[in-house]
Amino acid sequence: xxxxxxxxxxxxxxxxxxxxxxxxxxGMEMLLIMDPANMNYLTGYDGWSFYVHQGVIVSLDAKYPxxxxxxxxxxxxxxxxxxxxxxxxxxxDEYVQSRYTHTMRWVADMLRGQGLEKKRFGLEMDGYWFxxxxxxxxxxxxxxxALMDGTNLVNWVxxxxxxxxxxxxxxxxxxCEQVMQIAIDEIEVGVWEKDVAAxxxxxxxxxxxxFGGSSPAIFPIMPSAERTSTAHLTFDPDRQYQRNDVVLxxxxxxxxxxxxxxxxxxxxxxxxxxxxKTADGVVSGLQQTLKFIEPGVTxxxxxxxxxxxxxxxxxxxxxxxxYSYGLNxxxxxxxxxxxxxxxxxxxxxxxxxLHFMPGIWLETYGFECSEPLLITDxxxxxxxxxxxxLFVK
Amino acid sequence: xxxxxxxxxxxxxxxxxxxxxxxxxxGMEMLLIMDPANMNYLTGYDGWSFYVHQGVIVSLDAKYPxxxxxxxxxxxxxxxxxxxxxxxxxxxDEYVQSRYTHTMRWVADMLRGQGLEKKRFGLEMDGYWFxxxxxxxxxxxxxxxALMDGTNLVNWVxxxxxxxxxxxxxxxxxxCEQVMQIAIDEIEVGVWEKDVAAxxxxxxxxxxxxFGGSSPAIFPIMPSAERTSTAHLTFDPDRQYQRNDVVLxxxxxxxxxxxxxxxxxxxxxxxxxxxxKTADGVVSGLQQTLKFIEPGVTxxxxxxxxxxxxxxxxxxxxxxxxYSYGLNxxxxxxxxxxxxxxxxxxxxxxxxxLHFMPGIWLETYGFECSEPLLITDxxxxxxxxxxxxLFVK
Numbered sequence: 001x002x003x004x005x006x007x008x009x010x011x012x013x014x015x016x017x018x019x020x021x022x023x024x025x026x027g028m029e030m031l032l033i034m035d036p037a038n039m040n041y042l043t044g045y046d047g048w049s050f051y052v053h054q055g056v057i058v059s060l061d062a063k064y065p066x067x068x069x070x071x072x073x074x075x076x077x078x079x080x081x082x083x084x085x086x087x088x089x090x091x092x093d094e095y096v097q098s099r100y101t102h103t104m105r106w107v108a109d110m111l112r113g114q115g116l117e118k119k120r121f122g123l124e125m126d127g128y129w130f131x132x133x134x135x136x137x138x139x140x141x142x143x144x145x146a147l148m149d150g151t152n153l154v155n156w157v158x159x160x161x162x163x164x165x166x167x168x169x170x171x172x173x174x175x176c177e178q179v180m181q182i183a184i185d186e187i188e189v190g191v192w193e194k195d196v197a198a199x200x201x202x203x204x205x206x207x208x209x210x211f212g213g214s215s216p217a218i219f220p221i222m223p224s225a226e227r228t229s230t231a232h233l234t235f236d237p238d239r240q241y242q243r244n245d246v247v248l249x250x251x252x253x254x255x256x257x258x259x260x261x262x263x264x265x266x267x268x269x270x271x272x273x274x275x276x277k278t279a280d281g282v283v284s285g286l287q288q289t290l291k292f293i294e295p296g297v298t299x300x301x302x303x304x305x306x307x308x309x310x311x312x313x314x315x316x317x318x319x320x321x322x323y324s325y326g327l328n329x330x331x332x333x334x335x336x337x338x339x340x341x342x343x344x345x346x347x348x349x350x351x352x353x354l355h356f357m358p359g360i361w362l363e364t365y366g367f368e369c370s371e372p373l374l375i376t377d378x379x380x381x382x383x384x385x386x387x388x389x390l391f392v393k
Numbered sequence: 394x395x396x397x398x399x400x401x402x403x404x405x406x407x408x409x410x411x412x413x414x415x416x417x418x419x420g421m422e423m424l425l426i427m428d429p430a431n432m433n434y435l436t437g438y439d440g441w442s443f444y445v446h447q448g449v450i451v452s453l454d455a456k457y458p459x460x461x462x463x464x465x466x467x468x469x470x471x472x473x474x475x476x477x478x479x480x481x482x483x484x485x486d487e488y489v490q491s492r493y494t495h496t497m498r499w500v501a502d503m504l505r506g507q508g509l510e511k512k513r514f515g516l517e518m519d520g521y522w523f524x525x526x527x528x529x530x531x532x533x534x535x536x537x538x539a540l541m542d543g544t545n546l547v548n549w550v551x552x553x554x555x556x557x558x559x560x561x562x563x564x565x566x567x568x569c570e571q572v573m574q575i576a577i578d579e580i581e582v583g584v585w586e587k588d589v590a591a592x593x594x595x596x597x598x599x600x601x602x603x604f605g606g607s608s609p610a611i612f613p614i615m616p617s618a619e620r621t622s623t624a625h626l627t628f629d630p631d632r633q634y635q636r637n638d639v640v641l642x643x644x645x646x647x648x649x650x651x652x653x654x655x656x657x658x659x660x661x662x663x664x665x666x667x668x669x670k671t672a673d674g675v676v677s678g679l680q681q682t683l684k685f686i687e688p689g690v691t692x693x694x695x696x697x698x699x700x701x702x703x704x705x706x707x708x709x710x711x712x713x714x715x716y717s718y719g720l721n722x723x724x725x726x727x728x729x730x731x732x733x734x735x736x737x738x739x740x741x742x743x744x745x746x747l748h749f750m751p752g753i754w755l756e757t758y759g760f761e762c763s764e765p766l767l768i769t770d771x772x773x774x775x776x777x778x779x780x781x782x783l784f785v786k
Contacts, residue, residue: 075623135525194605212587212630237605
């Protein structure tokens with residue numbers, strides 16, 4: 001079969017080497033990776049098959065990672081990964097959502113068959129894709145193995161991007177810029193919210209004249225009116241925009257699952273004074289913080305800078321003010337590594353990509369104005385150049 | 394705040410009663426529900442906040458379920474659920490993706506505060522949303538509780554739909570019919586795959602003139618050519634359709650997260666004989682099986698009927714031939730209860746909804762032709778009336 005790789009083999013090999021370095025530091029001989037973005041990162045695998053159990057196993061001693069998944073998806077691995085065919089294992093369909101057996105029994109059988117049942121074995125314990133039953137089954141099936149916590153190990157490797165990755169993220173940013181412009185242009189009193197959401201979804205996929213997009217890891221977050229008083233609601237499918245609506249837009253472009261998220265806020269009418277004041281305070285704090293961000297500062301120092309910058313406004317943001325993001329599938333484009341909040345000692349370095357997201361949700365409505373950022377050699381660079389303000393229409 | 398409920402309070406209460414009945418049969422005093430579709434089913438909660446830890450706890454002794462989630466999402470619970478405000482608990486942001494503490498510590502604290510730390514406590518052990526770290530943390534924090542497996546308990550309650558649910562599923566079916574027609578109309582030699590995918594995504598959201606759609610739980614699955622030899626790839630963002638392409642379409646409409654999935658296959662050109670033969674065999678087997686389906690037969694008998702119906706064609710489908718579906722969020726619209734495959738003893742009953750999905754993936758391409766079905770009092774009813782054939786263009 002033809003392999004459709006979006007990075008060089010050398011780049012994939014380098015990612016595996018870095019993963020092994022981290023495993024070695026943590027005393028892990030093997031690592032089970034079930035997060036689809038991490039699977040994609042190390043092997044290229046790309047399919048919506050993660051609703052059944054599947055994974056990649058990296059062993060310090062093995063040249064290639066090993067892919068396993070449902071037999072009917074194994075051709076997908078042959079088409080999308082750089083792995084040799086003999087590193088691709090399909091399990092029979094009887095393991096799918098079975099009440100009698102479990103995929104982790106099949107995994108344990110496979111490991112025993114390869115003499116790997118006594119290894120020190122890292123697991124993505126606190127990830128989305130490694131559930132409690134999987135863990136209990138491996139405990140039972142591999143009593144001689146040392147099961148260890150490998151949560152976010154690959155996520156940390158992923159956190160610093162290569163040039164090739166940044167190039168895709170810049171394409172995602174071009175898509176996002178178009179998407180946001182369409183949303184702001186289309187939102188008008190009397191327009192159906194669903195129709196704007198439909199235009200947004202189409203633009204996310206259609207991309208630009210030069211390249212296509214992919215479905216982002218989070219659906220279009222675009223609540224209106226009272227629904228903006230909280231963080232993660234979306235459009236009302238049966239409502240038209242009304243005069244004096246606040247509309248929050250948290251939208252992303254994605255290219256090969258590399259993201260570029262952006263938030264902006266629209267007001268239909270004359271904005272109330274406290275909303276405009278909130279907007280001005282947030283934008284000013286955002287701009288000051290962007291000047292502060294550079295390699296060598298810590299995540300918590302960025303949050304402190306932001307907090308000081310808005311102190312005079314009386315605004316308080318009790319939630320984190322940003323996070324690392326990049327290559328992801330549902331349900332999140334965040335990487336779960338660097339968080340801009342008190343206590344996070346992560347030192348920023350060139351190639352990291354952060355979504356600086358100072359969203360404020362008040363009792364009756366909210367305001368958001370965010371920036372996706374690339375840490376450069378001497379500061380930071382916005383992926384998207386989009387006006388920072390409350391959009392009044 | 395205004396509550397926006399899409400079902401009556403009585404219907405939600407009935408769902409909770411049925412859940413408690415199942416818990417009681419299983420000897421569970423409490424049930425922790427972290428699956429967002431199950432949370433929605435019992436409380437109405439609807440937001441893209443499931444990328445952080447959140448859940449609903451049903452106690453046999455409590456009148457209302459209890460919702461917990463991130464503090465910034467708690468207004469979302471106040472807006473979308475039928476729960477009284479004092480049943481909605483927000484946890485501080487420091488618990489989000491923390492390396493120092495864990496949301497399950499917060500949950501355990503809350504349960505201790507209510508004197509519930511010694512209960513028999515059901516957990517969705519094999520679900521997507523209850524991970525290994527959550528389980529280990531609860532084991533540590535609640536040593537006097539009896540932790541039990543409550544996997545799919547609510548899913549089984551959900552499997553039989555109410556009239557109101559079926560009404561939404563019929564709306565989803567109307568959306569799906571439009572979506573499929575658009576896809577088939579737009580696919581032509583020379584058209585960009587991404588542009589058809591964009592039209593599909595827009596139609597899924599825009600819905601009909603009467604009502605809007607919601608983002609389906611699975612992105613548009615629409616691979617072409619060699620990518621159809623496996624189950625879960627999608628469009629190539631940088632490719633135009635070519636002559637002699639097979640295009641598989643597995644697309645859904647969704648209304649308030651109630652689905653109606655449908656699969657069809659398009660061929661651009663004169664189809665090869667074996668593809669047409671496969672198509673004819675599958676469609677004939679599908680039609681025979683639909684006549685067989687009625688209340689009282691078991692899931693495995695349906696599969697057996699299908700297997701016998703296609704035996705003369707030489708086709709073999711080693712994977713299950715359908716499954717229960719309905720209310721879902723990413724990553725799956727299936728309910729993980731009834732599977733049409735050998736060994737599944739589930740007896741079909743009126744109100745169940747099945748996606749009969751006889752997809753065949755051969756070495757170089759595949760064929761799919763599926764039907765979403767409602768089990769009625771004396772047979773089954775297709776949700777969508779769409780031609781069953783290989784679409785040749």
